[in-house]
Structure formats: C-alpha cells, structure tokens
Amino acid sequence: MKKLTMLVAGVMLLAFVGCSSSSSSSKKKDDDDNGNGADPIVTGEVLSGVLYAPNGSTPIPNATVYIPSSGSTSSLAARQAATCPEPTEAWVAWTCTDEEGSYELTVPADYAQTGEEVTIKATKDAWSVQTTLVIGQSADMVFSATVAEGAANIAVIQGAYDSIENVLAKLGLGEVNDVGQLVTGTQTFDLYASNAASELFEEVTPGVYKIDEYDIVYVNCGASSAGVNNEVLRDYVAQGGRLYATDLASPFVIQPFEEYVERIASGPGGAQPESEVVYAPLAKWLASVTCTDGACIAPDHGIFLTGFAGGWHLLNPVDSAQGATVTTLVQGDLEGIITLDEPIQPLTMRFFHGDGVVVYSSYHTVSGTTGTEYLPQERVLEYLFYNAKD
Incomplete structure (x- = not known):
C-alpha cells in the first residue's frame, strides 16, 4: 500500500x-x-x-x-x-x-x-x-467510436486474404452489412490500400512520421511491405504504439523485430489444427461471450480455428533474450499438417518492445458470418483490440 x-x-x-x-x-x-x-x-x-x-x-x-x-x-x-x-x-x-x-x-x-x-x-x-x-x-x-470522444486512433492496412476492418465494424467502428462486412465509408478509422503502407512512413515534420498519429496499426494478411521503414516502425512501437499483423503480413513483424521472432514454416490451405487458448485472461473472456455456434471456447480451452490461407506463415520466438519474452496466446497441434520436431506451435503470439506491443496471428478473419455474429477467431482478434497490453 x-x-x-x-x-x-x-x-x-x-x-x-x-x-x-x-x-x-x-x-x-x-x-x-x-x-x-x-x-x-x-x-x-x-x-x-x-x-x-x-x-x-x-x-x-x-x-x-x-x-x-x-x-x-x-x-x-x-x-x-x-x-x-x-x-x-x-x-x-x-x-x-x-x-x-x-x-x-x-x-x-x-x-x-x-x-x-x-x-x-x-x-x-x-x-x-x-x-x-x-x-x-x-x-x-x-466507449465512443470517435477519436474526439476517447476512441483509439486506428490505421488499417487492407490485404488480399484478411479483413480486420470487418471485425472493427462489428465492434461499432462502422456499419456492418448483412454478410458481416464493413460498409465502406462508415468507418471511424483510417483505411489504407494494401499497397499503400509506405504512406504511413512519410515524414510529416523532421523526425515525425504519419504512423505516429495512430495508437494502433492493423496489417491485414496480403498487405505489401514495400516502402516500410523498419527503423521508424520499431520506434513507433517503442514509443507506445500497438502493431497487429496476420499471416502473410509477417514481414511487418519479422523484418523490424528480427531479434524476437522468425518464420520457420508455411502451412497448407484449409488447415484446421486442434487448437487451445493458453492465455488465461483471454480464455476467461471468451467464456463470457458467444459465437455463431454458441460457445466460443470449450471447457478445456479448446477453440475452433478455420480459414487458414494456402502458404500461411508459422512464426517462432528466436533463441535470444528478446525471443524469451514472446508470449504464446493461442497454440495448435500441427501434427499431420506441417512436419516439425515439435508439433505444438504458437498460432497467436505477443511481445513487448519498449512501451509498445506487437501481436501476430497465423490465422485471420474469414467470410461466412452474417450480420454481427462472430467466429471464435474473430472474438480472439476482438479481445486483442483492447487487451494487447494486458
């Protein structure tokens, strides 16, 4: 006390x-x-x-x-x-x-x-x-959906195989159509085209970049990393920024933070590994919300994940002091899916860098939900929107 x-x-x-x-x-x-x-x-x-x-x-x-x-x-x-x-x-x-x-x-x-x-x-x-x-x-x-009334200032880089913006819309940061997609133009966050990540690294004033305006940056699977300034991205996170990337957007994580994680394999499309939520606060929260088929998580913390794209990226912590700080939030049994010495592998991970945090997920959003319903993996993404630093 x-x-x-x-x-x-x-x-x-x-x-x-x-x-x-x-x-x-x-x-x-x-x-x-x-x-x-x-x-x-x-x-x-x-x-x-x-x-x-x-x-x-x-x-x-x-x-x-x-x-x-x-x-x-x-x-x-x-x-x-x-x-x-x-x-x-x-x-x-x-x-x-x-x-x-x-x-x-x-x-x-x-x-x-x-x-x-x-x-x-x-x-x-x-x-x-x-x-x-x-x-x-x-x-x-x-919470309000507008920055002027206390919402986080968010940038989303669109991709080819993922649509994190749809989950943000379900959270109330935009309107959702009948098939669970963002109604473009209603969002209260900034959307960047999949090939426009470089715009975030434009220098606004000496030493200050466009990315510094945002509290959170989400990078969809399939977004191009061309024009990304790795040094600026590292500094953005170190100063308290939150970076979230999925699947094929792994270069946004690996290249600036090579001392933390590395890519060790790629997986086949359509994989549905037996998966488990190993981060207790996330498991407790998932038990309190519902998904399309009812419960989002099983009593043993098992979770159904689907929609893995062909060639999806599997990352592992690097054998280093920084790599030892990486936390696995969701893991999966990849036996019969990818040949590895250890079949139990991280599918969602997090690490802190300076005052900020980086979250990476090998899976992402998929089509198929309606209205404001959620797949379990969308609920995981939703939780991390607010709780990445917990």
Whole structure:
C-alpha cells in the first residue's frame, strides 16, 4: 500500500486508506482503520454496471473505472489483486472491470448519495470515456467510436486474404452489412490500400512520421511491405504504439523485430489444427461471450480455428533474450499438417518492445458470418483490440 502521512496530535502517523474509499477528516480515517494494517471499512453507495465497446454489446475486461477528483487523490492504498492500472489523475474511488466487463464502485457516503449525479471515467489502453451517472440507476458505459470522444486512433492496412476492418465494424467502428462486412465509408478509422503502407512512413515534420498519429496499426494478411521503414516502425512501437499483423503480413513483424521472432514454416490451405487458448485472461473472456455456434471456447480451452490461407506463415520466438519474452496466446497441434520436431506451435503470439506491443496471428478473419455474429477467431482478434497490453 502507498502511505499517506498525516499530522495528528503533533506527531506523524501513517494511515492506510482503502482503494475505493474517501474520507473527509483525519478522525474519520482513524475511526475506519481496524488497527491491523488492513484497509479501512468503506461505506457508501455502490455504483455498478458494465463497460462496453462502441457496439454496446462487447464487454471490456480489466478496464480502470473511477470517479475523478478535482483536488488531490482521496485514497492511496494499492490494490493487491488489481487487474487494471491505477488512474493517472487524482481520484475519489476506483476499481477494475472483470472478465465480463462488470464493475462495482463504492461511492463514499460523504461524497454523494442515491439520486445524485457523479462524474465517472473509464480507461482501457488507448481508449477512454467520461460520463455523468446517477447513483442508484443503471451505470453502464459505452466507449465512443470517435477519436474526439476517447476512441483509439486506428490505421488499417487492407490485404488480399484478411479483413480486420470487418471485425472493427462489428465492434461499432462502422456499419456492418448483412454478410458481416464493413460498409465502406462508415468507418471511424483510417483505411489504407494494401499497397499503400509506405504512406504511413512519410515524414510529416523532421523526425515525425504519419504512423505516429495512430495508437494502433492493423496489417491485414496480403498487405505489401514495400516502402516500410523498419527503423521508424520499431520506434513507433517503442514509443507506445500497438502493431497487429496476420499471416502473410509477417514481414511487418519479422523484418523490424528480427531479434524476437522468425518464420520457420508455411502451412497448407484449409488447415484446421486442434487448437487451445493458453492465455488465461483471454480464455476467461471468451467464456463470457458467444459465437455463431454458441460457445466460443470449450471447457478445456479448446477453440475452433478455420480459414487458414494456402502458404500461411508459422512464426517462432528466436533463441535470444528478446525471443524469451514472446508470449504464446493461442497454440495448435500441427501434427499431420506441417512436419516439425515439435508439433505444438504458437498460432497467436505477443511481445513487448519498449512501451509498445506487437501481436501476430497465423490465422485471420474469414467470410461466412452474417450480420454481427462472430467466429471464435474473430472474438480472439476482438479481445486483442483492447487487451494487447494486458
């Protein structure tokens, strides 16, 4: 816990304050402390709800929800089991959403009562939302689809075999037609043609490039890497950018980050490897949402993946210090599909570089869903849109 130094009776005492509590006086803090070093008892109204993506239906896990303070932070205790970062500004109370996007926030009794309005904020990676809620009423929140209102600034490089933009549209960042495709022109993110990646590396001012405008860059399978400045791309990620590439777009990952991953094989089209989600937070979230055939994930964390393109790329961590930091999120059994010494291989992986993150997936979106329905692999991509840095 963080310590808050207070002057009481002419001596300095250390008082531990609960992470979701607020006190109006030194005496109240002393009275609340149970004397054994634990957090004080928090009293007040409970504000509860769900945080959603712009579509109003996809829950956002592990997000920070808090009541901002106009003065100094009222409560300074660290959350021992926090699944989200502490707010970066002064706050009255804060908490985290769970894997279903739900949260419960105790509003201190001396701050607001039932029927009164409070300002509440939620943040998740590059996303944020602020709204006014009435204590005692529904406290659901929805991220906006527009950058001016807190959405991440996103660039998508189109490809030949993948359409990540369709999943973004299902998330509420554009309109979706009857066959689950983005209605071009309705998107709230920037689309670049498959052969136009070089535009992101145009220098806007000395040392500043077009790519630096974006929080997230998605590269579809089949996009051309011609004109990509690997040094600029590395720096973009190091400064906090998020890079996501699928399948044949592996050069966007391998070439700038050769000390992390390498391509070891190609696979046949139509492969359907027996696959498993090995990253626990992703598995928990998938269990809370639905897909076209009902459940997105089996009780044993098995997941159905399809639509592998002919010649799909299989990447592995490099045998290096950097390669050791690569995390496998989804893995598959490739026995009978690719001849390898080890048949269990990563199909979705992630690594951090500087303050940013790179995510690579050997599979991608496929046609066949309708409206706003999802295939399991689309749900995986959807989760990573918000949780790549978790």
